[in-house]
Amino acid sequence: xxxxxxxxxxxxxxxxxxxxxxxxxxxxxxxxxxxxxxxxxxxxxxxxxxxxxxxxxxxxxxxxxxxxxxxxxxxxxxxxxxxxxxxxxxxxxxxxxxxxxxxxxxxxxxxxxxxxxxxxxxxxxxxxxxxxxxxxxxxxxxxxxxxxxxxxxxxxxxxxxxxxxxxxxxxxxxxxxxxxxxxxxxxxxxxxxxxxxxxxxxxxxxxxxxxxxxxxxxxxxxxxxxxxxxxxxxxxxxxxxxxxxxxxxxxxxxxxxxxxxxxxxxxxxxxxxxxxxxxxxxxxxxxxxxxxxxxxxxxxxxxxxxxxxxxxxxxxxxxxxxxxxxxxxxxxx
Amino acid sequence: xxxxxxxxxxxxxxxxxxxxxxxxxxxxxxxxxxxxxxxxxxxxxxxxxxxxxxxxxxxxxxxxxxxxxxxxxxxxxxxxxxxxxxxxxxxxxxxxxxxxxxxxxxxxxxxxxxxxxxxxxxxxxxxxxxxxxxxxxxxxxxxxxxxxxxxxxxxxx
Numbered sequence: 001x002x003x004x005x006x007x008x009x010x011x012x013x014x015x016x017x018x019x020x021x022x023x024x025x026x027x028x029x030x031x032x033x034x035x036x037x038x039x040x041x042x043x044x045x046x047x048x049x050x051x052x053x054x055x056x057x058x059x060x061x062x063x064x065x066x067x068x069x070x071x072x073x074x075x076x077x078x079x080x081x082x083x084x085x086x087x088x089x090x091x092x093x094x095x096x097x098x099x100x101x102x103x104x105x106x107x108x109x110x111x112x113x114x115x116x117x118x119x120x121x122x123x124x125x126x127x128x129x130x131x132x133x134x135x136x137x138x139x140x141x142x143x144x145x146x147x148x149x150x151x152x153x154x155x156x157x158x159x160x161x162x163x164x165x166x167x168x169x170x171x172x173x174x175x176x177x178x179x180x181x182x183x184x185x186x187x188x189x190x191x192x193x194x195x196x197x198x199x200x201x202x203x204x205x206x207x208x209x210x211x212x213x214x215x216x217x218x219x220x221x222x223x224x225x226x227x228x229x230x231x232x233x234x235x236x237x238x239x240x241x242x243x244x245x246x247x248x249x250x251x252x253x254x255x256x257x258x259x260x261x262x263x264x265x266x267x268x269x270x271x272x273x274x275x276x277x278x279x280x281x282x283x284x285x286x287x288x289x290x291x292x293x294x295x296x297x298x299x300x301x302x303x304x305x306x307x308x309x310x311x312x313x314x315x316x317x318x319x320x321x322x323x324x325x326x327x328x329x330x331x332x333x
Numbered sequence: 334x335x336x337x338x339x340x341x342x343x344x345x346x347x348x349x350x351x352x353x354x355x356x357x358x359x360x361x362x363x364x365x366x367x368x369x370x371x372x373x374x375x376x377x378x379x380x381x382x383x384x385x386x387x388x389x390x391x392x393x394x395x396x397x398x399x400x401x402x403x404x405x406x407x408x409x410x411x412x413x414x415x416x417x418x419x420x421x422x423x424x425x426x427x428x429x430x431x432x433x434x435x436x437x438x439x440x441x442x443x444x445x446x447x448x449x450x451x452x453x454x455x456x457x458x459x460x461x462x463x464x465x466x467x468x469x470x471x472x473x474x475x476x477x478x479x480x481x482x483x484x485x486x487x488x489x490x
Binding site for chain 1: 337341344348351355380381383387390391393394398399400401403409411412414415419423425426429430438474476
């Protein structure tokens with residue numbers, strides 16, 4: 001039988017053990033909580049940087065930037081940018097980017113979307129760790145290679161070379177001639193990490209076929225259209241058909257709103273141009289109004305048919321604006 | 334009282350004081366963090382206000398252009414007349430860009446005029462910033478420039 005003294009000593013040790021465990025538990029909880037807060041704070045800081053980039057893109061065109069951020073994995077979806085559990089939702093975001101941007105640097109590019117008047121700015125974001133392989137011998141292939149920032153990890157080939165795996169987290173093929181045989185060296189990579197876009201068309205308009213790796217071959221996901229170099233670049237930067245279509249739909253929504261304003265503005269210019277030398281201007285405005293109405297109707301939805309209408313009307317409208325300039329009329333845009 | 338009981342009482346007292354000190358330290362830490370968050374929140378609001386002002390200044394819906402070349406700090410009056418109705422009709426679309434704000438263009442010369450191009454306010458705001466930007470007001474019909482002020486009032490919860 002345990003005597004009274006021995007019981008007291010044992011109880012003391014049990015008490016110390018419980019108190020010690022409580023103290024350790026307390027500090028462990030504090031440290032874990034603090035770690036989570038710190039991680040979330042870093043993610044929020046990166047997201048704030050992305051937000052600032054998106055704001056900046058709206059106010060500056062034809063710029064390219066290389067921005068340093070804490071190393072993170074940024075997920076870009078239709079109208080949503082997220083880093084882990086921290087995300088920001090946008091209703092009409094125009095951001096062409098791969099679905100995953102990895103690393104501690106971002107490369108951003110902005111271009112104005114003009115048809116032929118500026119409707120909005122397009123923002124492109126990607127990572128220098130993502131590998132772009134451009135293959136083509138046409139003028140448009142060379143032009144696109146020149147238009148993509150030099151800071152990118154891009155390779156330009158006139159014909160299909162032997163592709164080696166250089167351990168990039170994602171590889172994007174940009175093909176201008178024919179679809180190439182799937183490179184053997186990339187067969188072991190996950191299917192979602194290797195994608196391709198095949199361009200059929202010129203600087204003005206055309207189609208973009210979205211491919212993805214499936215085992216050791218390519219599978220065609222879907223085909224979309226582009227209008228102008230700006231949206232063609234969008235098809236290159238977006239690695240999924242859905243992301244590209246979503247962004248282009250948002251671009252068209254904005255084009256529709258801006259066109260409404262130009263339609264009303266041109267009507268007012270017409271009303272004011274009724275005397276003397278202004279009568280000639282009236283004809284240009286009248287022709288321009290027809291083209292603007294055509295763009296307005298076609299910008300209701302993003303489709304190949306509407307792109308053809310907008311491209312044709314944009315050319316005619318540019319001609320009418322030139323005529324207005326020649327005859328010293330107030331310009332249409 | 335037995336010796337063991339006194340020892341346990343001492344240990345409890347030490348632990349009590351220890352935890353009191355921890356709690357005081359923790360309260361101080363929370364206070365410092367809260368102050369930092371408030372400062373950061375204020376800075377963020379100011380930054381967002383500047384962002385909104387920039388977005389408004391560069392809206393193709395109101396900006397002047399000559400053969401698609403943008404003229405800085407210039408607002409086209411003809412565009413402005415229709416932009417205010419279009420932006421009101423599509424308030425939800427523009428909320429994404431302009432959030433809770435009130436945007437007015439006031440013409441000072443020649444004559445006085447006022448356009449309210451966007452207004453979406455909230456009652457329970459915690460901070461408010463007003464940005465005034467002097468702008469040139471271009472009337473394409475008469476090809477004359479006027480002078481005005483673009484007032485952007487931004488509200489944040």
